[in-house]
Amino acid sequence: CDNGKRIWNQVEDSTQNSVDLSVEMAHHCPSGRLIVWDENNQPIENDSSSASVGIIEDVANDLSGPYALWGGIPLKSANGEYYEVRNRQTICRCGQSSNKPFCDGTHASMRFQDGLPKQPKSDGKVF
């Protein structure tokens, strides 16, 4: 979710540049945890992706990441209940998340490697 300018610092700054950057970063958040709300407390989604599943690879940092679900794919828990449906979700693939089934970023600190060949896209990630 972070382009190196720390979104948490950006939202504290009310300049138009920081607002624009925060909105852009939130709309690219693969987990869907960052959401932009309008002045009427309605979420603003710019993602109309069709249902699809992929994997996230951080080639720049030589890390493997979570599964990525796009397009409002329903996710059912082991006890049969459904989680809130979101347009973007990331599901733990390393097995170490403290918030399973969701990725909590632990894969980065453990330097998770899936062993699959990496083919970077222009943004340095493989989906």
Ligand code: FES
């Ligand atoms: S893949 Fe991110 S915590 Fe497991």
